[in-house]
Amino acid sequence: MVAVGAAVGAAATGLGILTKQAVSAYSAYEQLTGGVDTLFKTAYDQVMQYANNAYKTAGLSANAYMDTVTSFSASLIASLDGDTAEAAEKANGAITDMADNANKMGTAMESIQNAYQGFAKQNYTMLDNLKLGYGGTKEEMERLLADAEKITGIHYDISSFADITDAIHVIQTELDITGTTAKEAATTVEGSINMTKASWENLVTGLGDSNSDIERLVSEFTTSTETMLSNLLPVIENILPKLSVGITELAANLLPKLPPIISSLLPALVDGAVSLINSLVSILPALLQAVINVIPSVLSGIATIIVQGVPTLIQGITQTIPMLVEALASIMLQIAESLPEQLPVFIEQMLTLIQDLATTIAENAPILIDVGIKLMLALAEGIVKSLPTIIEMLPTIITTIANVINDNMPTILMAGVQILMMLIEGIIQSIPVLIENIPKIIEAIVAVWSAFNWLELGSKAITLLKNGIVGMVSALKGAGTMIFEAVEGAIKSLPQTLKNIAANGIKSMISGFMGMLSTLLNTVGTLLIYMVQTFGSVSLKDIGKNVIQGFIDGILGMGGILLKSVGDLMGNVISKVKGVFGIHSPSREFKYIGKMCVAGMDDGMEGFGDSIVNTAQASLGTLKANVTGRSMMGYGNSQTFNFYDTQTSPDAIRRTFENTMTFGLAGGI
Secondary structure, eight states, rough: HHHHHHHHHHHHHHHHHHHHHHHHHHHHHHHHHHHHHHHHGHHHHHHHHHHHHHHHHHHHHHHHHHHHHHHHHHHHHHHHTTTTHHHHHHHHHHHHHHHHHHHHHOHHHHHHHHHHHHHTTTOTGGGGGGGOOOOHHHHHHHHHHHHHHHHOOOOOOOOOOHHHHHEEEEEHHTTTTTTTTHHHHHHHHHHHHHHHHHHHEEEEEHOOOOOOOOOHHHHHHHHHHHHHHHHHHHHHHHHHHHHEEEHHHHHHHHGHHHHHHHHHHHHHHHHHHHHHHHHHHHHHHHHHHHHHHHHHHHHHHHHHHHHHHHHHHHHHHHHHHHHHHHHHHHHHHHHHHHHHHHHHHHHHHHHHHHHHHHHHHHTTTTHHHHHHHHHHHHHHHHHHHHHHHHHHHHHHHHHHHHHHHHHTTTHHHHHHHHHHHHHHHHHHHHHHHHHHHHHHHHHHHHHHHHHSHHHHHHHHHHHHHEEEEEEHHHHHHHHHHHHHHHHHHHHHHHHHHHHHHHHHHHHHHHHHHHHHHHHHHHHHHHHHHHHHHHHHTTHHHHHHHHHHHHHHHHHHHHHHHHHHHHHHHHHHHHHHHHHHHHHSSSSHHHHHHHHHHHHHHHHHHHTTTHHHHHHHHHHHHHHHEEEOHHHHHHHSSSSEEEEEEESHHHHHHHHHHHHHHHHHHHOOO
């Protein structure tokens, strides 16, 4: 949070500075464009085009260009009889000449601008600022104009500011000064830096202008920066080797001389350091008091920052989470894609590293062991010296821990149950893997076991243990009394402490379970009340009545359809039967069907006499049946049945059976 807060603060500070610069630059831009519009009128767009390109032609920002051009344009326009378009061309040439002169001759741009402003007022005292070989007098200016006339054959009038600017351009061209700004902007470090600086100033100004072409300004700044870096990097590449050589030579020459210098300066440094420490110690109380006094204000300020800034920070972080997740997903995808190829190499490198580390540890084992023993001895000595204090504080520590456990027993038990369930689940899930790897584990244990000389190690361990016990006897004698007293006191108070812990823990558990039971009973009671209220508002009698009535209404509503469907079905069946048997009238069809059914029944009943008798006996229940000689005739073969009963005559039994069979046959048909 501190790091994020610092980053946010730095970003906010930078943003505030940039905003202030943009507002200031755009305010100046508004004033300067107003001046250009007033002076050049219809040639305003022409001047603004030159101003926007001045970052590479003159190494000036648009604001600096407009500030310069308005400083002398009134005299220039007047010397051209109000021709603003011609004045715009002349002004651009003059500003380019100024920049070329500054780059070539090393003169400050401000000095050259002051000289031109003086020329516009017929003041020539700063002509020598241009370093063209002419002094700062009117006569020297007249000589410059004459020399330019010799070169071009054109007469230049000293009373015309336009002629003066043209003559200076001719002389600078003759001296190979013209065009150096644009050339150096593309090829030299200083020129490209000036160009980049000017393009940045244009970009900052454009940030405050709602009508600015931001894309163009950004592109110009980017191009300028690329040009600057292309010019700067070769210089850095040349510097670094020489710098390394220079540092090496400096170290070789300086280091031998350092010991005597340090020896001579050391006493004074020590005295100075002691004096400084004494001074700091003397002012330390006042300094601490001042810090204490300011702490409330600092804490209040921090609290204000947290209250006002943290919600905004959290909101910003929340808004960036999707991008962060997307970026992480992309990174994980790339890792997953490269993992099959890179993982074997990585594992091989890690194994090599582990082998090298093991070799190094083995080579330095005596030193490490010696240091470890000394460290353990020092630690033991410190513990022995601190033992009285530890024993004195132990009851308080134990009481505090016991109170904490007592107060938090339900929470601890609940967390323990959850952890235990998680461990059990994890162990159960890991059992197949564990079983699968048991052979490898056993092989590794056997290999490790075989690699050690256990007899030798055991002998050394016993010897070390004996020496340690002998060495600890004296220490134990001195501390024995204190330990015994502390243990005795702890044991005496332990039953009551455990009793309190157990009582409070059981009480808390019972309270927790009772609370859970109460909640469960309340929930069940509420559910039952809800069910009773819900079903109590419904009449089951009405529901049953409505269901049955709906069923009856449905059947009645389908009566016509049902009868029609049955009639159609029977008509289709009769048609099929008549077609199969060649029947043409109802009398003939039923006569034939009946005749065939009786004959078929007679054939079918043959051989089933016993089954029919048994069935009849089981059906009649109270009758006793025996086979006799009375017969029941039909078509084809015949079968005879006799029925005897003490209370029923054979004729009655026969008629009952015949009626039953006739009804069955009719029902079958």
